[in-house]
Amino acid sequence: METPGNLFCVAAPSGAGKSSLVKALLELDSRLAVSVSHTTRQPRGQEVDGREYHFVDEARFRAMVDAGEFFEHAQVHGNFYGTSRRAIQTRLDGGEDVVLEIDWQGALQIKKLFSHAVLIFILPPSWEELMQRLNRRGEDSADVIAQRMTNARTEVAQARHFDYVIVNALFETALFDLKTVVHSQRLKYAAQRRAKSQVFASLGLG
Numbered sequence: 352m353e354t355p356g357n358l359f360c361v362a363a364p365s366g367a368g369k370s371s372l373v374k375a376l377l378e379l380d381s382r383l384a385v386s387v388s389h390t391t392r393q394p395r396g397q398e399v400d401g402r403e404y405h406f407v408d409e410a411r412f413r414a415m416v417d418a419g420e421f422f423e424h425a426q427v428h429g430n431f432y433g434t435s436r437r438a439i440q441t442r443l444d445g446g447e448d449v450v451l452e453i454d455w456q457g458a459l460q461i462k463k464l465f466s467h468a469v470l471i472f473i474l475p476p477s478w479e480e481l482m483q484r485l486n487r488r489g490e491d492s493a494d495v496i497a498q499r500m501t502n503a504r505t506e507v508a509q510a511r512h513f514d515y516v517i518v519n520a521l522f523e524t525a526l527f528d529l530k531t532v533v534h535s536q537r538l539k540y541a542a543q544r545r546a547k548s549q550v551f552a553s554l555g556l557g
Contacts, residue, residue, distance in 0.1 A: 354443035355545050357536055358465050359383075359450040360458040361529075363473035364503035365428070366485040368519040370403075372473060373452050375526050380533065384447050386439050389415065392430035395490050405435075423453075423460035428502060432457065446546060448537070455509040467545070469536050471529065472513040476520035478503075 363369035377383055389405040391412050400406045407415075412431050416424055424433035434451060442449050443465075451461070458470050475481035481503060485496045510516050515532050519525040536542055544551045551557075 353467060353545060354440075354465070355446040355548070356443035357448040357533075357542055357546075358439070358443060358461070358468040359448070359471060359533060359536070360453050360461050360468055361450060361471045361473065362453055362455045362458045362506075362509075362513070363519075364475065364481065364506040365499045366481050366488065366503075367473045367475045368484070368522065368525065369452055369473045371522070372517075372519065372526055372529055373450060375522075376450070376529055376533070379526075379530065382448050383533070384442055384449050386434060386442070386449050386451050388451070388453070389421075389433045389435065390430055391432075392428075422464060423457040425454055425456040425460075427454045427456070428499065434461070448533070450533075455506055455512070459509075459512060467541060469515070469532065470513040471515045471517065471532055472510040473525070474507065474510060474516060474518045476518055480520075 361369055361373055373385065377385055387401065387403070387405055389407055389412060391407060391409045394400065394403070394406055398404065409431065412433065415421060415433065420436055421433035422436045422439060424431060432454060434453065434457060439449055453461070462468050462470060475484070478500070482496070482500060485491065485499055491499065517525050517528045537546070544556065
């Protein structure tokens with residue numbers, strides 16, 4: 352499924368800094384739009400429905416799955432997450448670049464639907480640093496943090512299936528790397544051909 356717009360999927364274990372990096376990227380790049388996923392988990396901290404996520408109960412989520420409203424969906428840390436089919440398709444068809452904050456399962460599902468999707472994995476610099484970041488968030492109990500660390504072992508192992516890997520040791524450096532990936536993707540031959548099809552056609556380029 353090819354579209355004029357580029358699709359970027361950013362995945363990471365909990366605590367690696369994915370959300371902070373994507374938020375900062377969106378503030379710097381006006382050409383990027385974020386697709387807000389649906390989830391059955393409860394809001395955290397200052398999260399707002401419709402901004403970070405569309406928060407729905409499990410019955411509503413399952414009804415949306417049955418209706419085919421998601422491009423992908425997965426269960427992560429005991430909660431369900433899904434990516435809206437209509438929201439993404441409309442934006443990509445209109446030539447917008449879309450970034451998804453997504454788990455590794457969803458990213459690989461998306462890649463099967465959009466061969467030109469760019470998969471980016473954010474790694475922590477070490478297991479010790481990841482544990483410290485989860486503790487510093489102050490959002491989860493010790494049991495939940497322990498489970499997140501266990502899940503992170505599985506999640507990090509999936510990085511080999513991604514197109515790009517960014518180690519978030521220093522936030523500013525990781526953000527620069529993320530911006531570089533996005534800009535580089537836009538300049539690839541296939542991406543330019545999709546985005547500027549009339550120019551390519553007029554120049555006799557296929």
